Amino acid sequence: MIDDLERAIEAMLFASDTPLDARQVAGRLGDEMTPGEIRTIIQTIAARHAGSGIELVERGGHWHFQTPADLAHLLRRERDDPRKLSRAAAEVLAIVAYHEPVSRAEIEAIRGVQTSKGTLDVLMEAEWIAPAGRREVPGRPLIYKTTDAFLQHFGLTSRKDLPGIDDLRAAGLLDPVDLAFEEAMGELDLVKDGEEA
Amino acid sequence: MIDDLERAIEAMLFASDTPLDARQVAGRLGDEMTPGEIRTIIQTIAARHAGSGIELVERGGHWHFQTPADLAHLLRRERDDPRKLSRAAAEVLAIVAYHEPVSRAEIEAIRGVQTSKGTLDVLMEAEWIAPAGRREVPGRPLIYKTTDAFLQHFGLTSRKDLPGIDDLRAAGLLDPVDLAFEEAMGELDLVKDGEEA
C-alpha cells in the first residue's frame, strides 16, 4: 500500500508539464513539509519505478518522468526530430556548459573565430543557454550559462555530470591559455624534443 | 525484475500521444504477439500501478496513463484572488441593502448616474445580491435584494442592523467628502504627534 503523500507527489510529478523541484512540490501540497522530506519521498518513488518502462529522473534538482534510453528504438518515430545543431552551435554550447559563466569574447578566444549572433540565438531559443548577468570588466560584457532545460534535454543530473568535466579540469584544459601558458613554460623542453624527433 | 516486453509496452503507453489498443501495441513491437497476449501484459502493468499516483486505464479498448481522479485537487489548485470592491459597486450594494427590493432603474434614480451591467454582475458573483423576481410595472424589470451571504460578510444579523440616516449623519458619513477627508487628515496629524511624543 502506497501512502497518500507518496501517491500525491507521484501524481504531481506525472501530471506536470515541467520538471518540479522539492520546493514546488511542497508549495503545492500546502503542507508543513521540508524540501528534504519531499526529496526523500521522491527518491522512494524513483526507486519504485527503477527498472520499469517509466523512470523518474533528477535534472538540476528538478524531477520528471521519462522512458528509459534503452527503449529508444521502440519509441522513436519519424516526427521525433530533435533540433539539429550546427557544428558552431554545438561547440558554443559545449564551451558555455564547461566554462560557464562565459562571455562571447571568451567563447571566441577558444574557437579562434567570431561567433555569429545567430548561433547564440539558436541556443537561447532552445532555452539551453541564458544570459547570467555581466562580467565586471571594462565593457561589462554579457555572460552566459546553461539552464535547467539544458540539463533536462541532455539527461544530466547536474553540471558535474558533464562528460569528462573532471578530466578536463584536472588537465587544465578549462583554464585560460594565459594561465596554462605560465604553468607550461617548464615543459618547453618537451616540445622542442618533439620537434627535433 | 520486470520483463523486457512489459517494460517496452509500459514505455509505449507512457510516451504515446494517443491511447493505444492492443493491435497498435503489437504493430509497434513488430513481434509475433497476439492482441490477447498484449492485453494480458497491459493488465499486468495496470495492476502494478494500482493504488499509486499513476493509473493505466482502458477507454473503449484503448489504454492510457492518467492521474487518479481523487488527486485532481492537487493538480487544479484553487487560489484566492482578493479584489477590493469598487466605489461604484459599493454604492449599488448599499442602495440595494437600504431600499430592497429594487430595480436597476431605481438604483440609477437614487445614484443619479447610470449603473453598468458589470457592477451588478460583480455583486452577484460575490453572492451579495440576487434577483428577487420582477416588479409588476410596465417592462417588468428585474428586482434585486441582498442575500444571507451579504449579511454574513458584513457582520449583520439582519437588514434592520443597518444604521439609519440619522446614525450615518451622526457618524459623519453624510459630510461632504472634502470635509470628511480634512477631518481624517487632522486625526492623522494627531496620531503622528502622539508617536513623536
Next chain:
Amino acid sequence: MEELPLDFEIVPAAPERDDALQLSLESWEGPLDLLLTLARSQKVDLKQISILGLVEQYLTFIAEARELKLEVAADYLVMAAWLAYLKSALLLPKDPLEDPSPDELALRLQLRLQRLAAMREAAARLLARDRVGRDVFLRVKPEGLRDIKVRRWDASLYDLLSAYGQVKLRSEPVVHMVSRRPVITLDAALHHLQRMIGVKLDWAELSDFLPADYDGPLRRSAIASSFVAALELARQGRVDLKQEGAFEPLYLKAAGA
C-alpha cells in the same frame, strides 16, 4: 583521446595530400579549426605535435588553395602570415633577447589547439548523450498543474455605509446655510436708544449711547443701526440731532429737553 563522431554534421576528414585540394575552405570554422584538423593528420597527441610541421602543412594548404583560385578569407591569410613569421623565427638561430620567444609563441598555439580540441570532443560527447525526444521520451500531453484563481470580492461595512452616505449626500437638495454674524438689529437699537435718551438730558454723542463692551464687527453694526434708529426717532419728533459739519460727531438729546 578518442574522437567521437558528431551526429549532426560530417566532420571534414583530415585532408590527405591528394584530396586536400578537393576541400573548400568553407568546411572549417576559422583558421584555428583548419589547424586543428591538420594537426590531427599527424596522428599524435596534441602535446607531442610538431608545430613546425603543422606550420608547413598550413602554409602548403593555403598556397594550394590560392593556386586553385579558391577564395581564401582574410583571417586564414592573417594566420598564414603569422605562421610564416613563426616558422622563420623557429628556424633562425635563437635570439635570447626576443620576447616573446618563438618557442613561447609555438607553445601558445599548441595550448589553443588543445583547448579547441577539448571542446570539440566535449560537444560530440554531449550530443551523443541520451537526449529528450531522440532517446528518451516524455509524456506528450501531461494534464499539467494549474492554479485557478478564484476571485474573492472584499469590502468592509464602513465602505458600504460611507458609499451610501455619499449617495444620500449627492441626492439631497442643496441648501445654502449662511452662518449668523453678530449684529445689532434696528429694533434692538431703537429700543436701546429710547431707553438711554430718557437718562441723558443734555446733548450727547451717538457713540456714548452704545454699550462699552461692544467691539469689532458688533460695534460697527451697533453704530449703523443706532444711526438709523436716531434718524427714525428724529422723524417721529422724539429726539433733536445736531452736527457741526460733514463727518463730524453726531449729537442727540431728547426733543424739547
